[in-house]
Amino acid sequence: MNYTMCWLEYRKLPENTISNLKDWFSSVSILESDASALKNEIREFSEKSLDITPRFHSRPLKKKKYIMIGSLDSLPFGIEEDPGEEGFILRTQNWNGSKILVVTGKTKRSLVYAVFDLIRRIRLGEDIEKMNVLEKPKAKFRMLNHWDNLDGSVERGYAGNSIFFKDNRIIVNQRTRDYARLLASIGINGVVINNVNVKKQEVLLIEPVYLKKLKRLADLFREYGIRLYLSINFASPMYLGGLDTADPLDERVARWWREKAREIYDYIPDFGGFLVKADSEFNPGPHMFGRDHAEGANMLARALAPFGGVVIWRAFVYNCLQDWRDYKTDRARAAYDNFKPLDGKFDDNVIVQIKYGPMDFQVREPVNPLFGGLEKTNQILELQITQEYTGQQIHLCFLGTLWKEILEFDTFAKGKGSYVKRIVDGTLFGRENNGFAGVSNVGDSVNWTGHDLAQANLYAFGKLAWNPDEDIEKIVEDWIRLTFGDDRKVLENVSYMLLKSHRTYEKYTTPFGLGWMVNPGHHYGPNPEGYEYSKWGTYHRANWEAIGVDRTSRGTGYTLQYHSPWREIFDDINTCPEDLLLFFHRVRYDHRLKSGKTLIQAMYDLHFEGVEEVEKFIRKWEELKDRVPYDVFERVRERLHTQLEHAKEWRDVINTYFYRRTGIPDEKGRKIYP
Numbered sequence: 208m209n210y211t212m213c214w215l216e217y218r219k220l221p222e223n224t225i226s227n228l229k230d231w232f233s234s235v236s237i238l239e240s241d242a243s244a245l246k247n248e249i250r251e252f253s254e255k256s257l258d259i260t261p262r263f264h265s266r267p268l269k270k271k272k273y274i275m276i277g278s279l280d281s282l283p284f285g286i287e288e289d290p291g292e293e294g295f296i297l298r299t300q301n302w303n304g305s306k307i308l309v310v311t312g313k314t315k316r317s318l319v320y321a322v323f324d325l326i327r328r329i330r331l332g333e334d335i336e337k338m339n340v341l342e343k344p345k346a347k348f349r350m351l352n353h354w355d356n357l358d359g360s361v362e363r364g365y366a367g368n369s370i371f372f373k374d375n376r377i378i379v380n381q382r383t384r385d386y387a388r389l390l391a392s393i394g395i396n397g398v399v400i401n402n403v404n405v406k407k408q409e410v411l412l413i414e415p416v417y418l419k420k421l422k423r424l425a426d427l428f429r430e431y432g433i434r435l436y437l438s439i440n441f442a443s444p445m446y447l448g449g450l451d452t453a454d455p456l457d458e459r460v461a462r463w464w465r466e467k468a469r470e471i472y473d474y475i476p477d478f479g480g481f482l483v484k485a486d487s488e489f490n491p492g493p494h495m496f497g498r499d500h501a502e503g504a505n506m507l508a509r510a511l512a513p514f515g516g517v518v519i520w521r522a523f524v525y526n527c528l529q530d531w532r533d534y535k536t537d538r539a540r541a542a543y544d545n546f547k548p549l550d551g552k553f554d555d556n557v558i559v560q561i562k563y564g565p566m567d568f569q570v571r572e573p574v575n576p577l578f579g580g581l582e583k584t585n586q587i588l589e590l591q592i593t594q595e596y597t598g599q600q601i602h603l604c605f606l607g608t609l610w611k612e613i614l615e616f617d618t619f620a621k622g623k624g625s626y627v628k629r630i631v632d633g634t635l636f637g638r639e640n641n642g643f644a645g646v647s648n649v650g651d652s653v654n655w656t657g658h659d660l661a662q663a664n665l666y667a668f669g670k671l672a673w674n675p676d677e678d679i680e681k682i683v684e685d686w687i688r689l690t691f692g693d694d695r696k697v698l699e700n701v702s703y704m705l706l707k708s709h710r711t712y713e714k715y716t717t718p719f720g721l722g723w724m725v726n727p728g729h730h731y732g733p734n735p736e737g738y739e740y741s742k743w744g745t746y747h748r749a750n751w752e753a754i755g756v757d758r759t760s761r762g763t764g765y766t767l768q769y770h771s772p773w774r775e776i777f778d779d780i781n782t783c784p785e786d787l788l789l790f791f792h793r794v795r796y797d798h799r800l801k802s803g804k805t806l807i808q809a810m811y812d813l814h815f816e817g818v819e820e821v822e823k824f825i826r827k828w829e830e831l832k833d834r835v836p837y838d839v840f841e842r843v844r845e846r847l848h849t850q851l852e853h854a855k856e857w858r859d860v861i862n863t864y865f866y867r868r869t870g871i872p873d874e875k876g877r878k879i880y881p
């Protein structure tokens with residue numbers, strides 16, 4: 208095996224723990240037929256962590272202690288609680304003269320979650336004798352989006368090549384299974400395996416040449432409760448069906464999709480559905496035929512509905528051919544302007560997938576006003592686990608803290624308490640088909656994610672999607688202990704590094720909600736005007752006295768897309784949260800912040816601070832030599848040093864840019880290149 212198993216690396220447990228657990232795991236009763244995924248996992252864990260090989264039985268046992276796994280229906284006794292479709296129960300109780308640990312739920316998928324959770328709890332030291340757990344996921348859709356292409360490349364991938372595709376073929380192997388295990392262990396229940404930009408070759412994925420192999424992939428995923436989804440090209444009826452249009456209101460088009468859906472479901476009876484990037488960045492969509500997004504999405508949704516599939520329709524729609532001289536168009540407004548008028552027009556099996564912010568996964572953006580803006584539309588929150596704009600897995604940048612802030616944002620859509628997390632779990636507007644999508648950070652590198660510590664981003668994504676109320680500190684702690692074991696120093700230092708790292712990255716790159724300032728195309732490294740005169744709608748318009756776009760009611764009017772009190776708070780330079788100041792306002796460099804500092808001085812200070820913090824991360828990591836596996840230590844150390852070098856580059860380029868623009872020196876006289 209040429210890769211690690213991340214947080215599922217089952218190391219041997221301490222002797223005293225083993226002796227307590229051996230009895231429990233030596234014989235396991237599984238009242239389910241077709242339970243190979245469950246058995247495999249228990250065997251893996253028992254052999255590696257407990258040094259025993261468990262025996263499996265298909266009936267209740269006569270034994271002092273044992274584990275009994277089975278769906279609620281199969282248990283020889285009743286259980287009152289309702290764990291829902293995907294939730295589960297772990298409970299130690301007396302029954303028929305034995306002490307049993309009952310592992311149960313309604314569905315196959317729930318049992319998979321239950322077994323992974325049991326192993327996780329045991330590895331974290333929970334007492335099996337006192338187990339009493341009822342767990343249910345809060346959101347229904349917990350998906351990963353891969354931006355993988357059939358040739359094996361990954362758009363915005365920083366961890367090697369695709370684990371799904373190579374040379375225009377689909378890969379199904381042991382690594383695929385291990386990936387399914389990793390995802391199931393964090394509660395992911397759907398995977399879109401191909402890029403939302405569906406190009407020539409990928410259009411063919413819904414044709415029989417590929418469906419045969421996709422069936423095998425779906426069969427494997429199914430064992431782990433994961434449904435397969437595909438990104439499709441809206442113009443497929445033209446590419447594949449020989450039609451001269453893809454107009455969603457043309458009956459020939461609708462029929463073509465109905466037949467296509469039937470064909471797909473013949474191969475994959477539980478196929479999840481389609482993810483669609485339409486009328487966005489040169490991908491075709493309904494606008495090309497004079498139709499709106501609801502008409503486009505509903506047509507596809509009606510083709511999938513008879514089979515239980517959904518259409519996930521992205522809200523990432525904006526004018527990507529803007530002229531920088533055009534001061535009226537504001538890209539930040541685009542998602543809301545396009546989708547708010549369609550609220551209530553989408554079929555029930557359509558879900559609109561919305562990026563967390565109005566622009567594009569910058570290190571910090573305000574929460575997309577569509578959250579709270581849409582009330583009668585199913586919604587998925589799209590987060591970017593892959594670090595396109597946050598250091599490309601060379602920089603340490605743990606995103607869980609940012610995501611938590613997003614989830615805790617109160618939209619005030621229905622008054623106080625209208626948190627984003629209550630929208631994506633469906634409770635705020637009483638909708639069922641809601642959830643999370645994360646753009647995957649995984650590739651075929653040894654550690655799956657390029658940077659070993661970037662595994663924490665994948666883990667945290669799954670955990671927050673399962674339960675957005677969970678503390679991020681707790682998620683981090685669990686990840687560290689599962690990944691590296693129980694060394695206190697490792698826990699202390701790595702959690703320090705992870706929890707600070709996003710703020711640090713923000714400091715030495717583009718604080719105050721500024722964003723962009725990256726090199727065009729690959730998006731790595733500083734370039735203050737890289738996107739200033741381009742067509743992408745991403746301008747800061749810095750001159751000698753001020754910087755930022757006026758998005759207030761006096762400017763582009765973007766603030767008006769929020770509910771009160773946010774629209775007033777954001778609208779006023781004195782009440783706008785300072786870490787978003789330059790997102791909402793055009794601000795003079797000598798503007799005084801709450802700290803009393805001028806904007807320009809704060810800008811300099813943050814950049815120096817950011818670099819110092821990276822130096823501190825390195826010291827913290829150096830202390831862990833001999834406490835984490837040698838290869839991990841070396842890999843992370845190397846990346847941290849590259850991060851430091853590149854953080855200095857960011858600091859100097861940005862500071863110099865501002866100095867040259869303003870001529871205002873650093874009050875503290877530090878080195879800024881003139």
Ligand SMILES: CO[C@H]1[C@H](O)[C@@H](O)[C@H](O)O[C@@H]1C(=O)O
Nearest residue numbers: 354362363403404484523567
């Ligand atoms: C897949 O395309 C991506 C594109 O690479 C990326 O730079 C931008 O962030 O967003 C696009 C999207 O989300 O569709």
